[in-house]
Every structure is written in structure tokens, then in C-alpha cells.
Amino acid sequence: MGYRNLTEFVLLGLFHNEDVKAMCSVLFLFCYLAILCGNLVVVLTIRCSHLSEHPMYFFLSYLSFMDVCFTSTVAPKLIIDFLVQCNTISYNGCIAQMFSAHFFGATEIFVLVVMAYDRYIAICRPLYYMITMNRPVCYILVTVSVIGAFMHSLLHVLIVIRLPFCGANEIDHYFCDIFPLLKLACTDTRFLTIIIITTTGVMSILTFVALVISYIIILSTLKTCSSKGRHKALSTCGSHITVVFMFFLPLIFTYVPMSDSVGDDKVFALFYTMIAPLFNPLIYTLRNTDMKNAMRKVWCQEKVFERK
Numbered sequence: 001m002g003y004r005n006l007t008e009f010v011l012l013g014l015f016h017n018e019d020v021k022a023m024c025s026v027l028f029l030f031c032y033l034a035i036l037c038g039n040l041v042v043v044l045t046i047r048c049s050h051l052s053e054h055p056m057y058f059f060l061s062y063l064s065f066m067d068v069c070f071t072s073t074v075a076p077k078l079i080i081d082f083l084v085q086c087n088t089i090s091y092n093g094c095i096a097q098m099f100s101a102h103f104f105g106a107t108e109i110f111v112l113v114v115m116a117y118d119r120y121i122a123i124c125r126p127l128y129y130m131i132t133m134n135r136p137v138c139y140i141l142v143t144v145s146v147i148g149a150f151m152h153s154l155l156h157v158l159i160v161i162r163l164p165f166c167g168a169n170e171i172d173h174y175f176c177d178i179f180p181l182l183k184l185a186c187t188d189t190r191f192l193t194i195i196i197i198t199t200t201g202v203m204s205i206l207t208f209v210a211l212v213i214s215y216i217i218i219l220s221t222l223k224t225c226s227s228k229g230r231h232k233a234l235s236t237c238g239s240h241i242t243v244v245f246m247f248f249l250p251l252i253f254t255y256v257p258m259s260d261s262v263g264d265d266k267v268f269a270l271f272y273t274m275i276a277p278l279f280n281p282l283i284y285t286l287r288n289t290d291m292k293n294a295m296r297k298v299w300c301q302e303k304v305f306e307r308k
Contacts, residue, residue, distance in 0.1 A: 006165040009094050009184075011087045013078070013174045014266055025082035031278055032075040038281030039064040041295070049294040055133040056122070056236065057291075059115045060284060062142055066111060067277035070104035073097055074175045074273045081174070091165075094176035095157060101175065102200075103153040105251075105272070109207055110145035112244060116214045117141075119237055124221045155199060159192055173266055175273075179255075201255035208248040215241055239283050246276040 015021055042064040051057035077097070081087045089097070122129050156178050163185040173180045178196050182189040218237055250271035285291045 006091060006169050008088050008090050008169065009176065010170045011077075011081060011089060011174055011176075012170055012172050013081055013087055014270075021082045025079055028075060028082065028274070029079050031274055032071065032079065035071050035075070035274070035277045036068060039067045039277065041299075042281050042284065042291075043068075045291065045295050045298050048298045051290060051294050055118050055138050056115065058135075058138050059111055059118060059142070063108060063111045063115065064281065064284075066104050066108040067280055070101065070108060071273060071277045073100040073104060078174050089176065094171075094181070095160060098160065098176045098178065098181070099153045099157050101177070101273075102156050103149050106149035106152045107145055108247070109204070109251075110148055111142070112240075112247070113207060113211065114141045114145060115240060116211050116244075119240060120214050120218055123218050123237075152199065152203075156196070159195070163187065163189070163192075173269070175269075177265075177269070179265065197256060201252065204248060204251050204255060208244070208252060211244050211248075215244075236288065239287060242283050243276065243280055246279065247272050250276075 013021075015024065043061045046052050046057045046061040052061070074097070077089070118133055121132050125132065160178065160181050163181070164187055165184055166186045168184055171180045171184065178200075179193070182193060182196070215237060250268040254265045254268045254272075285295065
């Protein structure tokens with residue numbers, strides 16, 4: 001077991017300019033509240049309507065919930081650091097934040113894969129859809145996603161807690177992540193870096209490629225569908241593809257390069273920790289007639305009761 005003398009780390013954050021920090025604190029607070037409201041509205045709309053019976057929306061509710069959890073591991077600390085200039089985090093808090101971020105992020109990746117599989121069965125094997133994607137199967141797929149994410153996150157924690165930290169404690173990031181922590185260790189971490197790139201970077205690339213191939217197959221199958229069915233399928237698949245690109249491309253750029261600088265990583269991390277969760281509810285609702293109708297029924301019920 002490695003030794004450590006550090007009890008806390010200093011998060012250098014995104015910016016060093018005080019005027020920029022003041023402006024960004026308001027901006028990120030607004031974004032965080034929008035993420036909470038948007039994704040919770042999606043979750044509650046699905047859970048309180050008939051959409052919860054449909055596998056696609058069943059998985060979408062979990063994706064939105066993961067967005068809330070994922071952003072909540074990073075955004076509150078970032079906003080507090082901007083407001084009160086308290087940019088320290090304890091060793092245990094840093095480990096907990098890293099585990100939570102990787103756990104919720106990996107769960108989101110696996111749920112996106114499950115959603116792509118759901119669309120493949122629905123469009124390419126429609127006669128077997130209700131048999132293949134029954135409710136027990138949906139619960140099993142979500143459970144497997146959570147277990148896989150837990151194992152992935154646990155691996156990162158086991159790597160970090162064995163590292164000796166005996167020198168600098170400044171993390172050049174706005175949250176605790178594996179690569180910035182490896183750079184602070186008082187030992188050679190090149191082999192561990194390769195392990196992280198293999199487990200996280202390569203996993204992200206392979207998952208992204210698999211998702212792209214699956215959607216290419218789905219889109220090629222749409223040629224045989226009716227114009228109405230093709231339009232509805234393109235609407236749902238278009239939303240999935242947009243979310244996949246917004247989430248995976250910054251993730252790949254973060255965990256694949258072997259660069260010594262993590263300056264770009266902070267910018268890329270903003271996309272999958274803040275920007276993607278912010279736009280996901282809009283992407284899945286604005287172009288989805290079923291979601292818009294369900295939202296009207298669920299959120300307008302109170303007004304109907306008041307009129308009665």
C-alpha cells in the first residue's frame with residue numbers, strides 16, 4: 001500500500017481571472033439549475049405518464065436521472081469555489097468525487113448503449129420487440145449497466161488509493177479526476193496511465209464506434225419503412241445520435257491523448273459534465289411528439305383540477 005502525507009488537494013479550477021470567476025459563477029449556477037429542472041421534468045413526465053410502459057422512455061428516464069447525478073458531483077463544488085474562493089478538497093472528498101463522477105458517467109455510457117440496442121430491435125426486428133424488450137429484460141439491462149459502472153469506478157479508486165502523494169497538492173482541474181491525480185503522485189505512473197487509457201479511453205472509442213455502426217444499420221433499415229414510420233424513427237434516432245456525439249467526442253479527447261497538459265481536458269470535460277446534460281432534455285423533448293403530449297397531460301393536470 002502506498003504512503004501519503006497529503007490530507008487535502010487544491011483545485012486550480014477553470015480560470016484564474018477574478019472578474020471571469022464572478023461572471024462564471026452566475027452562469028454555471030444558472031446552467032446547473034437548468035440541468036436539474038430540465039432532467040427532473042423529463043424523469044417525472046415519464047414516470048407519471050403512460051410513457052413509462054415503453055422501453056425507450058424507461059431508459060430515457062434513467063439517462064436523465066444519471067445526468068442529474070453526474071452533474072451534481074461536479075457543479076456544486078465548482079460554483080462554490082467561484083463564489084467563496086474555497087478551492088480545497090479533502091483527500092477522502094477527492095476520492096469520493098472521482099468515484100461518483102466515473103460511476104455516473106460510465107452508467108450513462110452503458111445506458112446510451114442500451115438505448116441504441118432498444119432502437120435497433122424496435123426498427124430492425126419490430127415483430128420481436130415486445131418479446132425481446134419486456135420489462136424484466138429492461139431491469140436486467142439497467143442493473144448490468146450499474147454493475148459495470150461500479151466495477152469501472154472501483155478500478156480507478158483502487159489505482160489512486162495505492163499512490164504515494166508527498167509533494168505538490170495542486171490539481172490543475174475543476175474536479176478530481178484520474179489523470180490530474182496521477183500527475184501528482186511521487187512515483188512513475190506511466191504504466192498506470194496506459195491502464196487508464198486502455199480501460200476508459202479505448203472503452204469510449206469502441207463504444208462510440210459500436211453506437212455509430214448500430215445507427216448506420218438502423219438508418220439503412222428505414223428505407224423499407226413507410227414515410228410516417230421513417231419520420232418518427234428518424235426523430236428518435238436523430239436525438240440519440242446527437243446526444244452520443246455531444247457526450248462521447250469530448251470524452252474520447254479527454255482520456256485518449258498522452259499529453260502532459262490537462263488544460264484542454266478541462267474544456268472538454270465541460271462538454272460531458274455540464275453542456276451535454278443541459279441540452280439533453282431539450283434534444284429529447286423538442287423533436288419528440290410523444291414527450292410533448294405527455295408533458296402537457298402531466299403538467300397541465302393541476303390547472304384542469306383547479307378549473308373543476
